[in-house]
Amino acid sequence: MQSIKDHPTAAAEFIANRDRVRWHDTAVWFARTKRDRAAHGVPEWETLRELASKIKLHTMSRLDEYLEQFEANATRLGAQVHWARDSAEHNAIVASIIQRHGATRVVKSKSMLTEECGLNPHLEQLGIEVTDTDLGEWIVQLLGQHPSHIVTPAIHIRKEEVGQLFHERLGTEAGATDPNYLAEAARQHLRAKFLAAEIGITGVNFAIAETGGFVVCTNEGNADLGVSLPKVHIACMGIEKIIPRAADLGVYLRLLARSATGQPITTYSSHFHGPRPGGELHIVLVDNKRSELLGSGDFRRSLNCIRCGACFNTCPVYRRSGGHSYGVTVGGPIGSIINAAREPHEHKTLPFACSLCGSCSDVCPVKIDLHQQLFISRRQLANFGLVPKSKQIGLKLAATIFARPWLYRIAGRLARLALRITPKAITYGRFNVWGRQRELPPPPRQTFRELYASRRAKK
Amino acid sequence: MRVGLFIPCYIDQFYPQVGIATVDVLEHFGVEIDFPTAQTCCGQPLANAGLHTETKPLAERFLTIFGEYDYVVSPSGSCVAMVRHHYEQILGHSPNLDAVAHKTFELCEFLTDVLKIEHLSGAFPHRVGLHQACHGLRELRMASDTELVGPAFNKPRQLLASLRGIELTELARPDECCGFGGLFAVTEEAVSCMMGRDRVLDHERAGTEVLTSTDMSCLMHLDGLIRREKKPIRVKHIAEIISAALASQN
């Protein structure tokens, strides 16, 4: 799905549709206000965040051991554990399990990891039908689009568009937009898919090293239907989803839903320990550059991420540019860090799609220092020579000027003089990006230092 | 105590009255100020662009120029945040950096935390909207933000609220970013301007007559939008308001 547009261009297009961007910003901000209400209702909220961060940092410091412990316990309970170094291997493993069962009808609940690996196109090209059963995921699947948000994938889509889509694909009434009516149609259609499915795929929210089990959180019940009807359950997880103890869930499950949607907990928080009687449980552990990120002193805290989406909801840039403008599976603040760290050249505009406001860091339930990591990402990009030449030249010139007070004073005087005498048509001509929608500051005749010096001279 | 005054480059060049107001406020409280003329820039624009190597000499200059003072005060939350929070990423840790960082303050926090001023005497009978600049808020922690759960406090607002006749307006989004973000204002111009416009709209709806902040950079951006759209909101740095109020007593 990699967009060929850079973020600023994609963002400008999104903003050009005034109605859509206004609505998108309002809808996503609403999610942020719900988070606020939920968080402020928990007096020990900041203690929970601190613990959540410390547990993850500890886990990352012994991740190899905890993964081995997890595998041993999961296997003891009857699950089959697979290891995938990258997305290609993940896809091959999942495909081979499906093919070994001769299955062609698969249902899948929300998993950003399977999006990251591009699982659906891989399976489809092998003749396997994959239905995304999370309503938002299903809507974007039917539209042939990618999710624009990790928790509410269809947040960029208006109900009129859903109505039109369902009219075409499900035969609902033309022009219908009532969410209850549309959701009911989806329920009936997807229910048939659940009942006919041969294999169910889920993601993993948390995998418990000490017990060998894992937790899947949903509101719709789609993950649970997807794996309690078919006999085979394939659970796909990034290796950073491990937590040491079951008791740690008493911290994470109090933070996750409140951060994501403002609910005290998701409707279902399902704990899977071993396959069901007569069934099979496969767990696919995926690295895909996570172990490399672990080695980065600057960015390893991004592995704390529990994919709650709170940083998306609070980010003033995400709200006004939409998820697709990032050109990656997981965008927003966390995605900008991870993708720029993994593939700096591809994603060099992402760390700059940020005003460094710091709101993301303060809502992150696992205390990832997101805005600091975005700041450091820029240094990394500059070191790779990926800061645009024009910006570099201008700034290096500025650095030279600032290093010499006499040069600074002259440059300042010239700039102010130029602003005063240059005709507006030129000042606000096409090279002045600032001037497109804003006035420049009025240039004073004297600087502060001149005014201060003459004031002191009078005394 | 000797206070070294740090006036950011863009205030020196484009908003000198903010620097003068800062001087007036500090002198009102009997603070001995010095303005070392060798100063230029804290290096923030370069650091934010990722050019940390080029920022280093500017950071070192800052420490050299301001090292001798008891305190360093600046009417700019973002520049102070640069010194206190980001110089370590540029220069690495050092006792010298620690020493300077610990004594560098934005104007309002200097008044409340060092001079221990809780009320200001003076009048400013206007409807004032406080824009909470992000660096001052989430890095210097001059006020509690809406994200964290904890006791509420707000140093700039507390100072303003004590002025006679002032009415502080209530915003729908009290601490959303204005969208200046340094070079972001130009490289992500569409998003930046939409963010700024949304702030202005919030203030309009709240009835703000005078829009203020601890950061002139935010105000420069918001003022640019206000003047282009010819809206009747006046923009004043908080130092100007405090200075005008203190002067109103005379």
Added chain:
Amino acid sequence: MPSSKEQILQSLRSNRPAPAELPSLEREWTTYADRRAKFIEVLEFVGGQTIVARDPADLNDQLGRLPQFTSAQKIASLVPGFAEKNVDVNAIDSPHGFADIDVAILPGEFAVAENAAVWVSDEHVPLRVLYFLCQHLVLVLPASQILDHMPAAYERIATSNQGESQFRTPRFGTFISGPSKTADIEQSLVIGAHGPRSLVVCFVESL
């Protein structure tokens, strides 16, 4: 050629950060003077309904008046003595056999006041799908089994399998908080997504 597992573990070992301590979870978490009241308040907030009954007869009476009961064709119950049931659950051996259940009345183990969650597991049902496939779900549990918060819930789970953790042996368990729901269409909340359209939690005092 080392296996993928070995390669991943090797990569992790060579990238290991400095040791960081695992914190203890001992804290004074918020508790509630009236856990039942808190549960009822939160369950209503998330779109569910609570019934408090003195005994089985009282419960049957209250359940019988609910619209999901009066209109139900097929009712499956695994809670002895409760509600008219017309489906013999034990005669159905495949999960698909439950596709036409209107109301399922199933046992819950304990409730959590802070978030109106009820812990259920496949220890009490022959097939876990029962909790999800029915159109309407009713959970029945003793009124005394309400805990304050999630840490208490995990302490309970850690010891309630004959002194050991419920997770020692193969087990499916889930916290259910309210009816299934979605807000994926323009952020409008729709109650009843793929799972049950309604949830009634019954606290029976005599149990």
